[in-house]
Amino acid sequence: MMTVIASAGLAVNERVEIRRNRITGSAKGAAEKKRVCIVTGTHGDELEGQYVCAETARILSENLDKLCGTVDIYPALNPLGMDSITRGIPLFDLDMNRIFPGTAEGTMAEALAADIIKDISGADICIDIHSSNIYLKEIPQIRINEISAEELVPYAKMLNCDFIWIHSSATVLESTLAYSLNVTGTKTLVVEMGVGMRITSEYCRQLTAGIFNLLKNLGMWTGETEEVREPIVSGERAVDFVNSGANGIFVPCVEHWVDIKKGEHIGDVIDPATGKRAEYVTAPCSGKIFTLREYPIVYGGSLIARILGGDDNA
Amino acid sequence: MRKTVIYSIQSPYRKPLEITGFRFGQGEKALCVVGAMRGNEVQQMYVCAQLVNRLKELEREGCIAEGHEIMIIPCVNYYSMNIGKRFWTMDNTDINRMFPGYDLGETTQRIADGLFKGIQGYKYGVQLASFYQQGDFLPHVKLMETGFTDHTDMTDFGLPYAFVREPRPYDTTTLNYNWQIWGTKAFSLYTNATDDFDERSARAAVDAILRFCVKKGLIRTKLPGGYVTEIIDEERLIQIHSSCAGICRSRVRTGDEIRSGDLLCEIIDPLEGDIISKIYSPVNGIVFFRYNRPLEFEKSVLYKIIKI
Numbered sequence A: 001m002m003t004v005i006a007s008a009g010l011a012v013n014e015r016v017e018i019r020r021n022r023i024t025g026s027a028k029g030a031a032e033k034k035r036v037c038i039v040t041g042t043h044g045d046e047l048e049g050q051y052v053c054a055e056t057a058r059i060l061s062e063n064l065d066k067l068c069g070t071v072d073i074y075p076a077l078n079p080l081g082m083d084s085i086t087r088g089i090p091l092f093d094l095d096m097n098r099i100f101p102g103t104a105e106g107t108m109a110e111a112l113a114a115d116i117i118k119d120i121s122g123a124d125i126c127i128d129i130h131s132s133n134i135y136l137k138e139i140p141q142i143r144i145n146e147i148s149a150e151e152l153v154p155y156a157k158m159l160n161c162d163f164i165w166i167h168s169s170a171t172v173l174e175s176t177l178a179y180s181l182n183v184t185g186t187k188t189l190v191v192e193m194g195v196g197m198r199i200t201s202e203y204c205r206q207l208t209a210g211i212f213n214l215l216k217n218l219g220m221w222t223g224e225t226e227e228v229r230e231p232i233v234s235g236e237r238a239v240d241f242v243n244s245g246a247n248g249i250f251v252p253c254v255e256h257w258v259d260i261k262k263g264e265h266i267g268d269v270i271d272p273a274t275g276k277r278a279e280y281v282t283a284p285c286s287g288k289i290f291t292l293r294e295y296p297i298v299y300g301g302s303l304i305a306r307i308l309g310g311d312d313n314a
Numbered sequence B: 001m002r003k004t005v006i007y008s009i010q011s012p013y014r015k016p017l018e019i020t021g022f023r024f025g026q027g028e029k030a031l032c033v034v035g036a037m038r039g040n041e042v043q044q045m046y047v048c049a050q051l052v053n054r055l056k057e058l059e060r061e062g063c064i065a066e067g068h069e070i071m072i073i074p075c076v077n078y079y080s081m082n083i084g085k086r087f088w089t090m091d092n093t094d095i096n097r098m099f100p101g102y103d104l105g106e107t108t109q110r111i112a113d114g115l116f117k118g119i120q121g122y123k124y125g126v127q128l129a130s131f132y133q134q135g136d137f138l139p140h141v142k143l144m145e146t147g148f149t150d151h152t153d154m155t156d157f158g159l160p161y162a163f164v165r166e167p168r169p170y171d172t173t174t175l176n177y178n179w180q181i182w183g184t185k186a187f188s189l190y191t192n193a194t195d196d197f198d199e200r201s202a203r204a205a206v207d208a209i210l211r212f213c214v215k216k217g218l219i220r221t222k223l224p225g226g227y228v229t230e231i232i233d234e235e236r237l238i239q240i241h242s243s244c245a246g247i248c249r250s251r252v253r254t255g256d257e258i259r260s261g262d263l264l265c266e267i268i269d270p271l272e273g274d275i276i277s278k279i280y281s282p283v284n285g286i287v288f289f290r291y292n293r294p295l296e297f298e299k300s301v302l303y304k305i306i307k308i
Helices: A047-064 A081-083 A108-120 A144-158 A171-176 A177-183 A203-216 B043-058 B105-118 B151-157 B169-173 B175-181 B199-215
Strands: A004-010 A015-025 A035-042 A069-073 A125-130 A138-147 A163-167 A188-194 A240-243 A248-252 A267-272 A277-282 A285-293 A303-306 B001-010 B017-024 B027-036 B067-075 B124-128 B135-137 B140-144 B161-165 B183-188 B230-233 B238-242 B248-249 B265-266 B277-280 B285-291 B303-307
Touching: A004 A108, A015 A047, A015 A081, A015 A108, A035 A047, A035 A108, A035 A203, A047 A069, A047 A125, A047 A171, A047 A188, A047 A203, A069 A108, A081 A285, A108 A177, A125 A177, A125 A203, A138 A177, A138 A203, A144 A163, A144 A188, A144 A203, A163 A285, A163 B001, A171 A177, A171 A240, A171 B027, A177 A188, A188 A203, A240 B135, A248 A277, A248 A285, A267 A303, B027 B043, B027 B105, B027 B199, B043 B067, B043 B199, B067 B105, B067 B135, B105 B175, B124 B199, B140 B151, B140 B175, B151 B161, B151 B183, B151 B230, B169 B175, B175 B183, B183 B199, B238 B285, B248 B285, B265 B285, B265 B303
Parallel strands: A035 A069, A035 A125, A125 A188, A138 A163, B027 B067, B027 B124, B124 B183, B140 B161, B161 B230
Antiparallel strands: A004 A015, A015 A069, A138 A188, A138 A285, A240 A303, A248 A267, A267 A277, A285 A303, B001 B017, B017 B067, B135 B285, B140 B183, B238 B303, B248 B265, B265 B277, B285 B303
8 A cells, every 4th residue: 555654745746655555465474564665766776676666555455365465665755866866865966865863843854754754663684785986886785883783684694685794883874764763673784786876786686685584574564585695795804995996997907796806907097098007906805895886987086986995815 | 385295196098197286384293174075075175275275375474483384285086076066086986985994995995094194193184064954054063983083172163163973883984083093183164155166155265274273373364353262062953854845945044043933944836836835944043054956855954053
C-alpha cells in the first residue's frame, strides 16, 4: 500500500511527497510483527537503490504468501533531487544526509527529515542504500560506524555484499539518517555500491538476493533464496586511499575488486593536450581495490582508489 | 601592504587557483579575515575588498600599530565564483566543510589544509559567513561555543547583536570551529547579503571589523560610534514558519520593531491571487531575519524575531 509519510507544500500548485510502499505478507508465523525498511534516494544522483527497490517490491508482491511481516520500501527520500538529478535538496543546496534527525519545528527539509525518522523508527532493520557519486565506483559494501559494529556486523553479513567496512566514528556523520536511527535503537545498515547516475544491474541483483536472505534469517521469508557470499570485514585491516598527485585524465589499468601488490601499477594520469604521462599511479599497499575512479578528469587530490590493505598474501 | 599567495593548486584546464592574502603591518599575527569560500559569496568578498582598501589608506597614514600583522583573504574559491557555481567546480564539495583539511586528501581537503596552514597562529580570526537560507539579516557577529573564545570579545565589533551558537555535528568541519580548536579566537560576521552586494551593510561590516581592530590596539583611526552589543543566545530567536506555500508579500523589514499581533506578511495563492494566509507576530520584538524570495514553501522560515 502506497502512503505519503511526509509532505510539504511547494510554492506553485504542488506538494513534495515522500512515499512509502508497505508490503505486508499473508504468511502467518512468529515474524508477523517484524518490519524491515528499505530506504534510498537520499541523494538525487544515486540510482542503484531504485532497481533494488523495484526488484524487491516485484518479488514480494508476487509471493505475498511467502512473506511473514512487513517490508516498507521508501524509493525516494529526496524526490525533488531524484527528479532533477540533484544530489542535494534543490533550492536549499543542502545535503539531506546531514540534517537528520531533523525537527518538526525546523525548515521544510528538517521537518521532512523528522517525519522520515518517525516513520522508520521501531523497524527491526533498516537498509539505507547509497551508490557513491559520479566520480567513484564502489564494490557492494556495507559501511558501519565502529560504535555500532558489534550489533550490526552479523546482519551485514547476511546481505550478500563483498565487503564490510567498519570505519571510525566522525562527529560530522552524526547528522546522517543511519546514525540517527542507530542511536535511537533502530538497527540501520548503510549500503554503498556502484556509481552515481547509473544502475549496475548485477550489483542490484546481488543486494536484492541479500535482502531476501536477511528476511529469511529474520523468519520473514519462506521463499527461495540464493547462497550468499562471505564478505571481507575490514576489522583491523587498514584502508589506504590513493589520491591523484597530478591534473589530467586518469586511465586505469586494473579491474575493480582485484588483488594488488604494493607498488603495482593502478593507472596513469595523462595530460590530454600533450599525451604525456603526468603521474604513474601505484598501489601504496597490498590488498584489494574496492573503490575505483569512474570519472576520468582529476585534480591533484582527486580520489583514484581505496584499497583494503593489510593482506600481504594478496 | 604585502600581497602573498597563501596556497595554490593546479587545474587541468585553468590557470592555477591562487588564494591571495593581503598583509598589513609586521609582527605578532593579530587578526586574519577570510572572505568568500563559496562561489556565491560576492558580498563577503566585497566586504574584504573594501577592508583592504581602507587598510591601505590607514597604512599610508601610518595608522597600523607596530608589532602587529593583519591579513585579509578576500576570496578563496574564485574558480567557482567565475563560473557562477556555489561549491567546488569539479565535485561540488564545500570547502567550508573540509576543515582542518588534509594535505594528502581530496582536492577541497587540500585547499582547506593549505588555507588553514596559512591562517593559523593568528590571535583573532573573522570569517565573513553566509547562510543557506535566503533572506535579509541584520548584520551581526556569531560565536560558535567551543569554550575557547570569550563572549565579551564580540562586543568590540560594536554591532547591535551578537549570537552564541552551540555547535552541531556538521559544524565541526567548518573554518570557525577548527580555528578555535587550534587556538584562534574566531568569529563569524554576517551581513544581509550574499549573492549580490549591499553597500550599506558592507560598510557596516567594514566599520565593525575596523572598530574591533581599534579596540584591540591594532590600528588607530576614528570611526562612527558602534552599538552597545547585546549578546543573545540563539534560542531567544523566535522563528516564524509559513503554514502554507505561495507568494509571500511581506509587510515588515529587518530592523522593524513590531508588537505582538502585528501583520508580518500575506501569503497569496500563486494561481488565483487570493490571500490564503496572514501571518502575525506572536511576540513583541525586532525583525532580525526576513525571507526575501517571492516564492515560499510550506514550513519555510519566513521571519526570525528577537523577542523583547
